[in-house]
Amino acid sequence: MRPLATLTLVAVLAGGCTGREEHATPHPEEPGLLHPRYTLTMDDLMRMTADLPPGIREGIQADPVTFLSKLDEVLTLWEKDPALFLLVDKSHGLPPDYEPEDLVPLEGRGLAxxxxxxMLREKVVPDLIRMAEAAREEGVELVVGSCYRSYERQAAIYRWEVETYGKEAADRESARPGHSQHQLGLxxxxxxxxxRFADLPAGRWLAVHAWEYGFSLSYPEGYEHLTGYRYEPWHFRYLTPQGTALEKEFFGGIQQYMLEFLNTHREELYASRKPLAQTGEL
Incomplete structure (x- = not known):
């Protein structure tokens, strides 16, 4: 199986916010820098966010310290787990032999x-259980319908969709093998x-609360031009609570914008980070 670090590099090469809390602003020692952990200037940030929609771009540029602080939490997690924020979409895929090493069955864990x-990756399960328990406390049952799929399983599903509905319809709602988020196990x-899931109690509850537990709606309504897929109110990807907090506050709650930004600028972001010893945090 190809190492995940290689997969991440391959994927990279292939390739107005309101209601915020007030944050104390760290003062970098070097004039012009935005954050003590990064060697980034406002010119760097403006260039890196140039392709984002105006409202999102302006929100990031208006509060770069908070943005970079939350981004640093995400980059720290990504450093430890190269697949966690890997962009998998119509243009960025996984090899046929990719399979997460920490897949675990969901039976016997109190989930419906x-x-x-x-099966899911083991790191997802605790937050999934917490979310299901929170929903139950409010009288809502979350039923897990589909999780990890192998390359071969996705190939069979896509082939059936094409044979049943035609290629044009299939491509709006079914990923080609290697291009499904399900293969990540996340x-x-x-x-x-x-x-109709969007109008059911579970769909309405998830639309409000899923981000609190690290789950992000992958294919929101009105964004088919961006994601390539029609609205799927049932499909959520685990991005960790730190990831969904960043997505909600600075990327308008749109997963694709955040993942494209992270994967496009991944190497530059890591290169711009100072070692903790240089920031006085060790």
Missing amino acids: LARPGL AVDFSPIED
């Missing part, structure tokens, strides 16, 4: 499952996997 045999489809 639509069928046996469902995505969950909640049941029923139907358009």
Whole structure:
């Protein structure tokens, strides 16, 4: 199996916010720098955010200290787990032999499952359980319908979709093999996997609360031009609570914007980070 660090590099090469709390502003020792952990200037940040929508770009540039502080939390997690924020979409794929090493079954964990045999990466499970328990306390049952899929399983699903609905319709709702977030072991489809899910108690609850537990709606309504997929109110990808906090506050709650930014600028962001010893944090 190809190392994840290599997968991340391959993927990179292939390739107005309101209601914030007030934050104390660290003062970098070097004039012109935005944050004590980064050797980034405002010119750097303006260049890196130039392709983002105006409201998102302006929100980041208006509060660069908070942005870089939250970004640093995400980059620290990504450093430890190269697949965690890896962009997998119509243009960025995974090799056929990619399979997470920490897949675990979901049976026996107090979760409502639509069928046996469902698996996720182990690091996702604690927050999924916390989210399901929180929903139950409010009278809502979250039923897990689909999780990890191998390359071969996704190939079979995509082939069936094409044969049943035609290629144009299939491409709006089914990923080609190697291009499904499910192969990462980080995505969950909640049941029923139907358009009406958005109007069911589970769909309404997740739309409000999923981000609090690190889950992000991958294909939101009105963004097919960006994601390549029609609205799927049941499909969530785990990005950690730190990741979804960054997404919600600075990327308008749109996963694709954040992942494209992270993967496009990953190497530059890591190169611009100072060692902790230089920031006085050790």
